Amino acid sequence: MRTILITGATDGIGLALAHLYQREDARLVLIGRRPLSTLTDPLFHRANYCQLDLNDEHCMAALSSWLQEQGIHQLDLVIHNAAIGYVGVPAAQSPANLRAMVQVNLWAPIALSHMLFPLVERARGKLVFISSVATALPSPEYATYTASKAALEGFVRSWQVELAAEQSPVALQIIRPGATRTTMHAKSGANLQKLRPERFPSAATVAGFIASKITHPTRTATVGALNRLIYAVAQTIDGLVDFAWQRLRRRSLALPAGQMTQGERRHCVITGAAEGIGRALAEAFAEAGYIITGIDVDRERAQQLTEAM
Structure with missing residues (x-):
């Protein structure tokens, strides 16, 4: 019997x-935020459901304890499906x-994979990361939802190369569905009529x-013929896609930037500015007449930069 998280x-x-x-007939390990008492589906019970908020920094320790209590020492398949998104610039x-979007969509899959890897390795299993076809497009x-998914794909692709070089028995796979009829759209604040x-x-x-894609050994898979076409086209004509989106987007939710008054100096904020x-x-923009705000963890070198400028 396979064990699937x-x-x-x-x-x-x-x-x-x-x-x-x-x-x-798989043994299920189901993760969700909602209390078990609120779930009416008979699928869920104490032996297969672990209530976790992946936005909580303590969730990894809680899952580790739960797995030990249930006597689960190996996992054949882990599907990182949880994600959140919010509409707006x-x-x-x-x-x-x-x-929350970065925590749930990016950090949680990375941290969970790190924690669960020995269990998956023991079963010579597979880690599946549910991404989005949106990663191919502006x-x-x-923006933040898409960035979190694109960053997750970058992590997985690099890890795939590392595991292949090590001849690891663990497989990794990225799967990109397109838009799906779920409650995520309402939760995100989207205009459902539009x-x-x-x-x-x-x-x-x-x-x-x-x-069906999980049963194949492909490293990446995009769900649906239209989504595969969109992804392929977006990868080959990236600049044209950007232009098309700019033309299609008639209005912006962002407030217009304030206009500079004559004689007003521009201000530049630079992180990692000490070296x-x-x-x-920092030196180049200061020479060009900008007011500089430098941010750096190294206080001593930051002070040296301040004195030099």
Whole structure:
């Protein structure tokens, strides 16, 4: 019997995958934020459900303890499905929302993979990372969500090379679904009348495609013929795609930038400004007449830069 761990298992694609693998008599490890007492689906019970908020820094330790209590010492398949997204340009979003997207969509899969790797290695298993076809395209008003998914793909692709070089028995796979009919759109704050999510494929349909892709040894897979075409085209004509998005986007949610008044000096903020490229940039912009705010962890060198300028 295979043991399969799925994050984001209480709704959408994750729930559909859980039901699919239940029909295959797999032992399920289901991760979700909602308390077990609120879940009415008989699929969930104390022996297979671990309530975790992946935005909580203590969630890894909690999962480790739960797995030990359940006597789970190996995992055949881990599906990193959990994700959150919020609509809006970064300047209009709260720091908490921005941080949560990076934490749940990027940091949690990396940290979980680090913790669970020995269990997957013991089973000669597979780690699957659910990404998005949006990583191939500019995604106005979903910039942080798209960036978190693109960064996750970068992590996985590099790790795939490392594991291949080590001849590791563990396989990694990136799967990119497109837009899916789930509650994520409403939770994100999207305008559902304009988005019309009812036209998207159901979570069950997408989960079926994902499960079929998991059985293949490909390192990356994109769900759906149209999504594969979009991804391929976007990779080859990147500049044209950017131009098209700019033309299609008629309005912006961001507030217009203030106009500079005559004689007003520009202000430049530079991180890592105490040495190397950062210092060279600070000196160059200062020479060009900018007010410089340099940020650096090295207080001594930052002070030296301040005195020099």
